[in-house]
Amino acid sequence: MRALNVSAALTLCTYAAAAPLTAISEPLPLLIWHGLGDKFDNEGLQSVGNLAEQINPGTYVHIIRLDDDGNNDRAATFFGNLTTQIEQVCEDIKNEPKLRTADKKSVRVDALGFSQGGQFLRGLLERCDDLSMRSLVTFGSQHNGIAEFQDCRTWDFLCKGSTALIKGNAWTEYVQNKVVPAQYYRTVNESTALASDEYLESSNFLADVNNERVLKNEKYAEKVASLEKFVMFVFEEDTTVIPKESGWFAEVNRTTGEVTPLQNRTIYTEDWLGLKKLDKKNGLVFKKTPGGHMQLNEKVLIKTFQDYFGAEKKFRSTMELGYELEEEIHGRWNRWRHEGQQEYMTNPSKDALR
Ligand SMILES: *[C@@H]1O[C@H](CO)[C@@H](O)[C@H](O)[C@H]1NC(C)=O
Ligand SMILES: *[C@@H]1O[C@H](CO)[C@@H](O)[C@H](O)[C@H]1NC(C)=O
Ligand SMILES: *[C@@H]1O[C@H](CO)[C@@H](O)[C@H](O)[C@H]1NC(C)=O
Numbered sequence: 001m002r003a004l005n006v007s008a009a010l011t012l013c014t015y016a017a018a019a020p021l022t023a024i025s026e027p028l029p030l031l032i033w034h035g036l037g038d039k040f041d042n043e044g045l046q047s048v049g050n051l052a053e054q055i056n057p058g059t060y061v062h063i064i065r066l067d068d069d070g071n072n073d074r075a076a077t078f079f080g081n082l083t084t085q086i087e088q089v090c091e092d093i094k095n096e097p098k099l100r101t102a103d104k105k106s107v108r109v110d111a112l113g114f115s116q117g118g119q120f121l122r123g124l125l126e127r128c129d130d131l132s133m134r135s136l137v138t139f140g141s142q143h144n145g146i147a148e149f150q151d152c153r154t155w156d157f158l159c160k161g162s163t164a165l166i167k168g169n170a171w172t173e174y175v176q177n178k179v180v181p182a183q184y185y186r187t188v189n190e191s192t193a194l195a196s197d198e199y200l201e202s203s204n205f206l207a208d209v210n211n212e213r214v215l216k217n218e219k220y221a222e223k224v225a226s227l228e229k230f231v232m233f234v235f236e237e238d239t240t241v242i243p244k245e246s247g248w249f250a251e252v253n254r255t256t257g258e259v260t261p262l263q264n265r266t267i268y269t270e271d272w273l274g275l276k277k278l279d280k281k282n283g284l285v286f287k288k289t290p291g292g293h294m295q296l297n298e299k300v301l302i303k304t305f306q307d308y309f310g311a312e313k314k315f316r317s318t319m320e321l322g323y324e325l326e327e328e329i330h331g332r333w334n335r336w337r338h339e340g341q342q343e344y345m346t347n348p349s350k351d352a353l354r
């Protein structure tokens with residue numbers, strides 16, 4: 001009874017769908033962290049959540065918010081101290097029963113980050129105890145920071161306000177404590193081609209979560225390496241994120257445009273952040289998608305949700321599902337036989353081996 005034939009496997013499959021045996025078909029909850037200038041109750045974001053539920057029915061979707069009022073939530077994408085924002089999100093998700101594992105001991109999720117929400121989810125994973133992630137997927141994020149602040153639309157006063165504060169003052173404690181994008185601004189020393197002293201001294205977020213300072217946080221590296229998949233999408237025609245290759249953790253020479261891929265950087269070779277370890281188990285995925293910044297393509301989302309989210313134990317084919325179930329049934333049969341035999345031996349009158 002080793003291999004199930006296909007029709008038997010299909011029957012089992014139907015059975016499994018109708019009456020899930022164990023945690024096999026229980027999808028992991030999904031955390032979504034939106035980008036700069038967005039708000040949790042935005043319709044587009046809600047529809048992404050709905051799509052995730054459609055693709056993996058039963059998925060509980062939690063869209064991260066820093067305030068119950070949408071406008072305040074949007075303001076918090078521009079203004080605030082990321083240390084306290086991440087602490088707040090960590091508390092919120094710990095207090096959300098639907099995000100907890102079956103034994104209630106910890107929070108385990110898949111995570112989807114849009115733009116700056118991507119590096120914030122990574123920071124959350126690194127800093128929030130009792131939180132683990134299976135897949136972390138980021139779209140157009142700034143894992144290696146930004147070299148320039150984005151242009152603001154004419155009427156976007158929040159954006160303009162934050163940019164005005166930054167002007168020439170990016171490294172002051174005042175700005176690092178208050179302006180969100182300044183906390184993932186990153187500059188490079190032109191003569192050494194390494195992270196600048198100012199950045200290493202003053203960055204309130206990125207230099208820490210990227211473990212770029214002399215003193216490394218081992219826990220951060222462990223948490224990152226514990227991911228099953230870290231999927232990084234870069235938008236091919238992104239002109240908002242400078243440089244867009246930051247979404248792949250790459251370094252770009254601003255003068256020559258030369259790109260140093262993550263694997264050629266010290267952060268990887270010395271494995272400051274667990275990225276090399278993750279890569280060695282095929283957990284690092286670099287992806288491109290057409291379009292400008294955050295021009296999400298539904299097909300790409302669907303494929304992503306199918307490939308990386310859903311039930312913790314993914315079955316790639318009906319055949320594999322057949323094997324898994326067979327294994328389980330086989331195990332039960334053996335246990336039953338074993339227990340039955342023991343019972344028979346201690347009490348032979350009882351026909352335990354029917
Ligand atoms: C941000 O908040 C944390 C926690 O309250 C604090 O320790 C840190 O100094 C703040 N950052 C800045 C740049 O003020
Ligand atoms: C660049 O690095 C050199 C060598 O460490 C240092 O002397 C210089 O001050 C740095 N420049 C800046 C702008 O950080
Ligand atoms: C960029 O490339 C030029 C030419 O190779 C080099 O002189 C310069 O130091 C590089 N800058 C950085 C920041 O790596």
Ligand SMILES: *[C@@H]1O[C@H](CO)[C@@H](O)[C@H](O)[C@H]1NC(C)=O
Pocket residue numbers: 259260261263264
């Ligand atoms: C990265 O490193 C590899 C191996 O050391 C080398 O062959 C390749 O040219 C490097 N690529 C870049 C873009 O630096």
